[in-house]
Amino acid sequence: MTAAESPRRRPGRPSRTDSPDGPSTRERILTAARTEFAERGYDKASIRGIAKRAEVDPALVHHYFGPKEQVFESALEDAAQPALSIPDVMLSGPLDGAGERLTRFMFGVWENAFTREPLLAVIRSAMNNETAAAIFRRMVVRNVLKRVAPQLPGPNAELRAELAVAQLVGTAMLRYIIKVEPLASADVEELIRRLAPVVQHHLTDPPA
The missing domain is CATH 1.10.10.60 (Homeodomain-like)
Structure with a gap:
């Protein structure tokens, strides 16, 4: 032909x-x-x-x-796929060890260049545009917070789930994006040791 x-x-x-x-x-x-x-x-x-x-x-x-908008959401979900396993990691053992499991898992995602770089790429865009930020929020709420909160004991479970995630995301922003020292070069195991109890408190120890 x-x-x-x-x-x-x-x-x-x-x-x-x-x-x-x-x-x-x-x-x-x-x-x-x-x-x-x-x-x-x-x-x-x-x-x-x-x-x-x-x-x-x-x-x-x-x-x-x-x-x-849909291209960005697809790129974000693809890049964030490892982090979307948070609920599964949290529920993979006793709840009293969830703080350390979650903290260690998140640092594993960020410390690995293969999973970190794509995630950084789309988060930087979400930081500077409200439409992109709204897509990011929707993905986090739908895939993480709405799945984690129902598993937590006590009142204000949704707020506490958000605080636990915020503790880790905020640390990641300062360490990997803004690169504030000495946080940016601190030993990962030390950061896990300091952060895990705080994350655990949010997950399982609501104030009286």
């Missing part, structure tokens, strides 16, 4: 090499999206820019993910 005789595909649809069933194109777009959001911020990032980085047609980005 000649080029002139070959069937033409409709604009914006995946080619045979860009099948929706194949992960390569989707992952390429997500990687490009994280880079675009990290370098340009949410406001200046564009579908066209993401497509250019991924070396695909902009219509293909829409095909997989929809508008920019």
